[in-house]
Amino acid sequence: MTIKFGWGWKIALLYSSFVVMMLVLVFASTRQKFDLVSKDYYKEEIEYQKVIDAGRNQAGLSGIMTIKASDLSVEIGFPSDLAGKPVAGTVVFYSAVSKDMDRKYPIETQENKMTIDRSALQHTIYKVKVSYTVDGTNYYNEHDLDLSK
Template sequence: MNWGTKIIIVFSVFVTGIVFMVFKASKQNMDLVVPDYYEQELQYQQVIDAQKRAAALNSLVQCKVQNDSIQIILPQEMLDKRITGNVWLYCIANKKRDIQQNFTTLNGKISFPVTAVNKGAHDVKINWEAEGEQYFFEQKLFIQ
């Protein structure tokens, strides 16, 4: 085998590899976390302020999986207040597995059935309002 044949073989393998990688890359799913990320980024200071207010409370939000449900317990300061908010279970791997649910509570407890949530790793993002103040809490949660 002469050197010209070897060059053609190496070049052919290289081109085949590049074509394969382009094909695989074109099939990759590229979901955005949220479609209006730019508008949300402009208002991110409000999220930072809400996180600081939530961190300043005497206790943290508790998120845990018990039996067949996800239990979210807000801090003690929130127990006797009318609270409205939103819980977002964000699945990093697949946007179709995300769950968003609005809630209103007077006792500071929120519950979701596990059957409504796909198993795996999720980021739990909780926005809530109590007495005109916004709060935000985020935690990683693994559902088995």
């Protein structure tokens, strides 16, 4: 005995499967978590010109900023132009995956370098945002850092 489906049943089955698929997609999309980069996004966008100016100041230095990761730590080397000068600011490890993985550290240098213990950081890809001031001049540098390996 074989079951025969007429064209009416086939159309009904097609529409029913489409409705079920759409309901599954709607349910899955409502469970998706979205984190904004910042709660004060618009306020920060207006003040972004300061970041652009600080980036230009950074580009004007003859030395470069280095960021190196080892198994135990992340070392940030400041440009040689700033050696021996007091550096004040913050280092932000921003993860696009989740705001729970973000980390922020005040800058504390020794011999023009800063060392951060890697155990506090997750195994992910970070955008390292270094914002600092030396002798009243603001500097800013961004660097991608892959700690997922």
